[in-house]
Amino acid sequence: MRRLLPRTLLAPLIRVADRASTAANERPTTLEETTRYPSFPWDLRTVIALFPEPSPWRFLNLNVTLGLTGVPFDQHRRWAGSSPVNAFDLQFCLEAGATHTAYKNYHTVNTEVAYRPDAVYLDLPGRLHFEGRWPDYEIEYRQPEADLSIRLTLRSLSGFQWWAYSPRIYCHYTTFCRGSVRWNRGGDDEGTCDLTVLHDHGWGKNILPLRLPLKVFRYEVMGLPDGGFAIALWTEGPAGLELRNIGLIRPEGGPLAFMRAYSCQVLDWDTFENYEGQPCRVPRRWAGTLEGRAGRFVYETERETEPRPVLGEGFLYASRYCGRFQGKGLDQLGLAGKEVAGRGYVEQIARFAGRGN
Numbered sequence: 001m002r003r004l005l006p007r008t009l010l011a012p013l014i015r016v017a018d019r020a021s022t023a024a025n026e027r028p029t030t031l032e033e034t035t036r037y038p039s040f041p042w043d044l045r046t047v048i049a050l051f052p053e054p055s056p057w058r059f060l061n062l063n064v065t066l067g068l069t070g071v072p073f074d075q076h077r078r079w080a081g082s083s084p085v086n087a088f089d090l091q092f093c094l095e096a097g098a099t100h101t102a103y104k105n106y107h108t109v110n111t112e113v114a115y116r117p118d119a120v121y122l123d124l125p126g127r128l129h130f131e132g133r134w135p136d137y138e139i140e141y142r143q144p145e146a147d148l149s150i151r152l153t154l155r156s157l158s159g160f161q162w163w164a165y166s167p168r169i170y171c172h173y174t175t176f177c178r179g180s181v182r183w184n185r186g187g188d189d190e191g192t193c194d195l196t197v198l199h200d201h202g203w204g205k206n207i208l209p210l211r212l213p214l215k216v217f218r219y220e221v222m223g224l225p226d227g228g229f230a231i232a233l234w235t236e237g238p239a240g241l242e243l244r245n246i247g248l249i250r251p252e253g254g255p256l257a258f259m260r261a262y263s264c265q266v267l268d269w270d271t272f273e274n275y276e277g278q279p280c281r282v283p284r285r286w287a288g289t290l291e292g293r294a295g296r297f298v299y300e301t302e303r304e305t306e307p308r309p310v311l312g313e314g315f316l317y318a319s320r321y322c323g324r325f326q327g328k329g330l331d332q333l334g335l336a337g338k339e340v341a342g343r344g345y346v347e348q349i350a351r352f353a354g355r356g357n
Helices: 012-017 328-333
Strands: 002-004 042-050 059-066 087-095 100-108 120-124 128-133 136-143 148-166 170-184 190-204 216-223 229-236 242-250 257-259 261-273 279-292 295-303 308-311 314-326 339-349
Touching: 042 148, 042 216, 042 339, 059 148, 059 314, 059 339, 087 308, 087 314, 100 308, 148 190, 148 242, 190 229, 216 295, 216 314, 229 261, 229 279, 242 279, 257 279, 257 328, 279 314, 295 328, 308 339
Parallel strands: 242 261
Antiparallel strands: 002 261, 042 059, 042 190, 059 087, 087 100, 120 128, 128 136, 136 148, 148 170, 170 190, 216 229, 216 339, 229 242, 242 257, 261 279, 279 295, 295 314, 308 314, 314 339
16 A cells, blocks of 8 residues: 655745635625636636435536636647637536546637626537526536536525635635536436535736646545535645645535545555546555544545546546534534445546555
């Protein structure tokens, strides 16, 4: 077994610039909610939905980016345009386990995509329409070559989580939503269900800390049985430079519990090829811990789907976990001593075989 624990080395510049721990988080302001491109080189939105059982689907990932971020989330070598500022990165994955539908491609902003800098509005005719204003959003996605259409309606809840808040450099937050999804995959293969959804919004400049090559990136989401979430985020740059190592617990209808540390111990590995055909080590089973002032959440997880190589140099995959909350400080969330199990979702930047991983 190899233990993967984050290093403690932190960049002083990042700590000074980032004010995420003190920023207001009841709801984004109008300026924070609206598209910040082209005043910033890139602006992204990510929607992550975990489907409840017995739905045939495991998760949905939709990521849209105006401009290129310059980090491994981009498959920038596939961009054929004259200027990265004109890139529109559209990423989609609907995972069912035995089957999946995926799309990863670039389009040109100034000729193919309509957007509004002062609003939440994106339109790629025939494929994507994303529009809304706090707290309501509607998304229509079509993939004609897969005979698939999706309509997703979101309503944001109060309270959200800043992952980074450095206003002149890089900002990123997650809002929590209740939603409904309707799908049609041709013929009689259609349906609808209610679900809980994460809606991320980020924007920034292509400078430190974003241009650091990432050695580690893991974003793990576990759906709680009541419709809430447990989330873990771990990122490292070169030489063990820790950029983020945090998490949170949010029961459905409850307050947020901020978790100050996340650790992951991989129990078994597999090897898969990323989109460039490079072999990458991907966990098959792992044990995790989220720890904060209120208590701890310890769990074991097993990957349940094949990793899908659509996340730049990395993968998306579904998991199943079981865990236990420890600590009296979690009484306010109604979680102290509670055992939980359910479905999960992971984003992972590739860990390459033969590179000391």
